Amino acid sequence: KQEVTQIPAALSVPEGENLVLNCSFTDSAIYNLQWFRQDPGKGLTSLLLIQSSQREQTSGRLNASLDKSSGRSTLYIAASQPGDSATYLCAARSGSSNTGKLIFGQGTTLQVKP
Amino acid sequence: NAGVTQTPKFQVLKTGQSMTLQCAQDMNHEYMSWYRQDPGMGLRLIHYSVGAGITDQGEVPNGYNVSRSTTEDFPLRLLSAAPSQTSVYFCASSLRAVSSGANVLTFGAGSRLTVL
Numbered sequence: 467k468q469e470v471t472q473i474p475a476a477l478s479v480p481e482g483e484n485l486v487l488n489c490s491f492t493d494s495a496i497y498n499l500q501w502f503r504q505d506p507g508k509g510l511t512s513l514l515l516i517q518s519s520q521r522e523q524t525s526g527r528l529n530a531s532l533d534k535s536s537g538r539s540t541l542y543i544a545a546s547q548p549g550d551s552a553t554y555l556c557a558a559r560s561g562s563s564n565t566g567k568l569i570f571g572q573g574t575t576l577q578v579k580p
Numbered sequence: 581n582a583g584v585t586q587t588p589k590f591q592v593l594k595t596g597q598s599m600t601l602q603c604a605q606d607m608n609h610e611y612m613s614w615y616r617q618d619p620g621m622g623l624r625l626i627h628y629s630v631g632a633g634i635t636d637q638g639e640v641p642n643g644y645n646v647s648r649s650t651t652e653d654f655p656l657r658l659l660s661a662a663p664s665q666t667s668v669y670f671c672a673s674s675l676r677a678v679s680s681g682a683n684v685l686t687f688g689a690g691s692r693l694t695v696l
Contacts, residue, residue, distance in 0.1 A: 470622070500685065509584075509670060509687040510623075555622070567638065568685070570615075570623040 468493040468560045472571035479546055480579050487541040487574045489556035494534045497559040501530050501541050504553045504573070513554075514541070546578045582606050586671050586688035593661040593695045601656040601691050603671030609686070611674045612654035613638070614646065616667040617690075623670065629654055661695045668692050 469492045479485050489499070498517045502510040514523045514530040516539070522531040529542040539556055555573040587602045603612065613628035615638075625638030629648040643665060645657040654673075658665060671688040 502687075507690075509689040510672075510685075512684045512686065515684050557623070567625055568613075572620060572622040 468496075468558060468567070468569045470556060470558050470569050470571040472554075472556060472574050474574060475572065476575045476577075478577040478579065481546060481548060483546050483578075484542070484544050485546055485576070487543070487554050487556075487576070489539040489541070489558075489571055491537045491539075491558045491569075493558075493560060494537055495560065495562070496534065497561055499530075499532055499539050499559070500557045500568070501528075501539075502555045502557065504555060506552075510555065543576075546576075548578050548580050550578050551576055584671055584673055584686050584688035586669075586691050588691060589689065590692050591694070593658075593693065595662060595695060597661050599658050599661065601658075601669055601671075601693070603654045603656065603688060604652050605654075605671075605673045605686070606652065607673065607675070607686070608651065609673035609675050610651070611676065612648065613672050613685075614644070614654070614656045615670045615672065616640065616665075617670060618667050626656065626669075658693075661693075663695045666693060666695045 471490045500515045501513045504510045516523050516532040527544040532539045553573045553575045557568045557570045559568050584605045610631050614626040615623040617623045624640050626644050627646040629635045632651050635646050669691045672685045674685050
């Protein structure tokens with residue numbers, strides 16, 4: 467059974483710092499892995515999606531990497547800003563197609579202090 | 581485009597009552613799904629649909645029913661509400677159920693349900 471874990475549960479950093487959020491999964495047979503952002507009381511916004519054949523994806527100040535063999539993904543945020551404060555969730559889609567179940571981690575709540 | 585629209589945003593029920601959470605998308609997405617989000621549990625899949633007329637169970641389907649009579653709508657029904665169903669519910673959709681390419685989930689804003 468796939469399990470997705472995100473550590474730490476909460477992180478506080480000063481503005482401008484580069485940071486890494488971690489996501490680990492127990493079953494390496496994933497179809498893709500997706501990173502989301504959730505603002506308080508709001509829905510989830512997709513940030514990056516990495517296919518199982520890819521190593522990384524980049525969007526602006528965000529870079530997500532995927533290492534299937536070690537069961538890890540990281541979300542790198544460069545030059546953090548107060549507006550980056552949110553909860554970040556990773557989700558691994560199990561199996562060999564897009565109909566596999568999407569299993570979410572519990573999230574890392576990030577606070578970027580001005 | 582409105583994207584994924586969920587109603588209501590807030591609802592309080594008494595134990596044993598029934599209700600329907602509505603989800604609609606205007607993006608012609610094939611795939612639609614319902615998740616519940618609970619503290620310390622992450623998001624868990626309740627039911628999903630890969631197209632009109634097709635539904636299947638997720639991780640935690642008990643106590644919930646779904647139907648997909650149209651591509652646009654995917655309502656979630658609570659048959660007899662229980663306090664354990666107090667949660668925030670999210671509807672999500674994506675363009676294709678089966679695709680060789682990337683497929684991104686779009687989420688609604690959520691529906692907060694409290695069962696007393």
